[in-house]
Amino acid sequence: MAAWPIEISEKSFNDAWPLEGKSFWRSVFEMHKDKMEIKNPNIAIGNLEKIFSATFNLANSKGFQAMSLRDLSRETGISMGGLYAYIGSKNDLASVIEGVLRDTIEQISGGLAAYDLEPIESLRAIVYGEIYAMEKLSPWYYFCFMELKGLPREQQQQTLELELRFEGILMNAIQAGVEAGQFICDQPELLASQVTAQLQQWHLKQWKFKLRDIGTQAYAQFVFENLLKCLEYQGELNKIGAAEDASNAAAEHSAVA
Incomplete structure (x- = not known):
């Protein structure tokens, strides 16, 4: 069985990144x-x-x-x-809380460049990887977001740079797809900011998703597919990844039932 990020699943992610x-x-x-x-x-x-x-x-x-x-x-x-x-x-x-989160994001999302993935697979791994990381490190993400205003100026800046760094990773993947003729996007910075905000909702509004019975896999899939629509992507989704989405969604449904 392929490992993360070739196989996009919560299990392969947890095997690659033990965040607990x-x-x-x-x-x-x-x-x-x-x-x-x-x-x-x-x-x-x-x-x-x-x-x-x-x-x-x-x-x-x-x-x-x-x-x-x-x-x-x-x-x-x-x-x-x-x-x-x-x-x-x-x-x-x-400072340690921000530093741990910064290093984790850099390793998970920034490290994808070493795999020479196609742009669409890079985006899939970035989106799903961030959701999976939020699932494990929810208190760390929540702290950096909610306590920002009360931190010293230097730490505020470091936390803001953490978000900008993630957006930069997203923008690079989007731009690579544009240059390869796979995506259409006139405002990659704005799109990356929009996707980042969507992802942040996962740890900020957990109560709402639980109320509506929306699981981790379903939300990651929604954000990813919405992103592809914004990019006017016309190709076929990676069949292995799509099958994995269905498998994970079925597992989530069974767990809830």
């Missing part, structure tokens, strides 16, 4: 270890999960700006001194 469990938290440790006093991953990984999970819970319940490190200490059961061994300040905490 010990392997994910180890990657967070590797990104952040130079700023921590704790250098032993066997000790650090479990506490990092506690710290970030508690941060997201507190940010949702009272807002990140209103949250104090003392609140975080109570929520995690880690002493204030223990917390300082992992983070120097709330700003450090926000």
Whole structure:
């Protein structure tokens, strides 16, 4: 069986990008270890999960700006001194959250260039990959979007650049298709912004999609097919990908039933 991004499915994505469990938290440790006093991953990984999970819970319940490190200490059961061994300040905490998300997007979407995909398959992998990543990292995406105004100016800029970087990856794939004569698009920047906004709805309006019984695969397929209509794409969709869409949609329906 082909691997991601040749095979576009939630399973192949999760196999390629384990965004939960010990392997994910180890990657967070590797990104952040130079700023921590704790250098032993066997000790650090479990506490990092506690710290970030508690941060997201507190940010949702009272807002990140209103949250104090003392609140975080109570929520995690880690002493204030223990917390300082992992983070120097709330700003450090926000910086790590943005950095983890930035590196993840860069690896998943930015790394597609190494596969020499056709433009349409690049777009499929970008759209589906972002939805799949949002499914696993919803609290991280939500934090970077909702807490933007309260962050220091430098971190605000980094978060804005994160969105612009993703739009740039989309624009490059669109432009490649235009140059290959497969797409028609006079305003790739505007189209990339529109698609990015559609994708953001997945983690901002989860309640609405649950209410309407719209699953991950169905929404990804809708955004992708809508994008192709905007690009006036006339070719036949990749049959393997289309079959995978049907298979995943059927699996989602069975799970709901």
